[in-house]
Amino acid sequence: MSPDTTANPIRRVLVSGAAAAGETLAFWLDRRGFDVTVVEKWSAPRSGGFAVDLRGAAITVADRMGLLPRFTERSVPMKEVANFDAAGEVVWRAEGNYAHTDGDLEILRDDLTEILCSTNSGIRHIWGDSIVGLAETDGGVRVGFEHAEPELFDLVVGADGLHSNVRALAFGPEERFGKHLGYYTAVFEAPDVVDMDSQMWLCTIPGAMASLVQWGPEAGTRGSFIVAAPHVRALGRAGRADQMRLVDECLGASDAWHVPALLRAMRASEDFYFDEVTQIHMPRWSAGRVALVGDAAYAPTLMSGQGTSVAVVGAYVLAAELAAADGDHGRAFDRYEQRVRPFVERNQQLANTAEEARIPATQQDLDERNAMIRSAMNSTSDHLDDVTADAANAIDLSVYTAA
Numbered sequence: 001m002s003p004d005t006t007a008n009p010i011r012r013v014l015v016s017g018a019a020a021a022g023e024t025l026a027f028w029l030d031r032r033g034f035d036v037t038v039v040e041k042w043s044a045p046r047s048g049g050f051a052v053d054l055r056g057a058a059i060t061v062a063d064r065m066g067l068l069p070r071f072t073e074r075s076v077p078m079k080e081v082a083n084f085d086a087a088g089e090v091v092w093r094a095e096g097n098y099a100h101t102d103g104d105l106e107i108l109r110d111d112l113t114e115i116l117c118s119t120n121s122g123i124r125h126i127w128g129d130s131i132v133g134l135a136e137t138d139g140g141v142r143v144g145f146e147h148a149e150p151e152l153f154d155l156v157v158g159a160d161g162l163h164s165n166v167r168a169l170a171f172g173p174e175e176r177f178g179k180h181l182g183y184y185t186a187v188f189e190a191p192d193v194v195d196m197d198s199q200m201w202l203c204t205i206p207g208a209m210a211s212l213v214q215w216g217p218e219a220g221t222r223g224s225f226i227v228a229a230p231h232v233r234a235l236g237r238a239g240r241a242d243q244m245r246l247v248d249e250c251l252g253a254s255d256a257w258h259v260p261a262l263l264r265a266m267r268a269s270e271d272f273y274f275d276e277v278t279q280i281h282m283p284r285w286s287a288g289r290v291a292l293v294g295d296a297a298y299a300p301t302l303m304s305g306q307g308t309s310v311a312v313v314g315a316y317v318l319a320a321e322l323a324a325a326d327g328d329h330g331r332a333f334d335r336y337e338q339r340v341r342p343f344v345e346r347n348q349q350l351a352n353t354a355e356e357a358r359i360p361a362t363q364q365d366l367d368e369r370n371a372m373i374r375s376a377m378n379s380t381s382d383h384l385d386d387v388t389a390d391a392a393n394a395i396d397l398s399v400y401t402a403a
Contacts, residue, residue: 314336
């Protein structure tokens with residue numbers, strides 16, 4: 001049911017970012033009768049990257065959106081996840097859904113974004129533009145764009161990722177809120193490196209992790225590196241040559257596993273993604289008429305495996321609270337934080353507790369880590385499932401209706 005326009009003066013909402021958080025928020029605001037505009041710096045939905053997981057409460061949101069059947073149809077169930085040592089010997093092996101519980105699914109990021117954007121095709125989108133100025137007035141927020149003419153909106157929500165432009169304009173520089181976990185990641189096409197079938201293979205060496213993922217014959221193969229390195233300001237937004245140079249410096253001399261072939265694939269790839277592994281921790285996710293959602297507010301990083309799920313759930317709650325607040329955006333933002341912050345903190349902790357995601361600096365530490373993982377896998381294969389499932393379900397959405 002749409003909100004009463006006489007009681008709720010908040011009508012026009014600008015959402016910055018057309019990925020999981022922004023499109024989920026736009027969907028629910030539009031469903032509740034708000035006038036929504038989405039601005040996205042890319043000229044079309046961004047492609048590339050790995051598959052993403054939808055778990056726990058995020059599955060509930062997808063179901064309430066009516067999109068769960070489409071997500072499930074495009075899901076990429078994995079047959080196996082295996083970890084190898086530098087010589088190619090298996091350290092541990094598990095079923096492909098070892099970190100999932102019943103109902104969870106994995107979907108290519110491209111497919112998730114395409115489904116969300118096509119569902120929201122009736123919502124106004126400004127493609128190929130970005131916000132360059134925010135000026136709050138008594139009547140709203142006057143937004144300056146890089147290309148389009150300025151406009152007045154009642155609220156602005158930054159759903160524009162780790163390096164959020166909205167956060168920088170409304171809250172300050174990223175350095176205030178970023179917690180670098182000591183790693184950088186690179187993702188790229190990796191054709192014909194090795195014959196695989198719906199598998200994920202990993203190899204950890206001191207200071208780095210290499211991986212190969214194949215989501216089925218039609219989905220192609222991607223390689224990735226996670227390398228341990230001190231934080232270099234703005235390297236995540238630097239040029240491709242500088243980013244590849246860091247990876248080369250960390251791995252260029254290694255002959256472990258398939259690392260040399262993966263490095264060649266990385267250098268030749270036209271589909272190269274690079275970023276720092278950094279969490280965002282903020283004391284507040286809103287300031288006046290501006291709020292943040294998803295990675296812009298509380299990135300848990302790929303090490304948690306929960307970035308997309310947390311973003312989808314946060315967007316759903318924010319939209320519901322705005323609809324219930326009778327025009328009091330301050331109350332809505334407060335309720336959004338009260339509901340979502342414990343859930344966020346629980347999921348951010350996963351990045352620090354998953355032993356198989358840790359990258360030791362020495363071979364001795366790596367050997368001890370591998371022995372620990374083997375022991376855990378042999379004693380209880382459900383431990384990681386339980387930890388992840390608990391975090392993925394650590395919010396009660398029954399207080400919100402689907403409509």
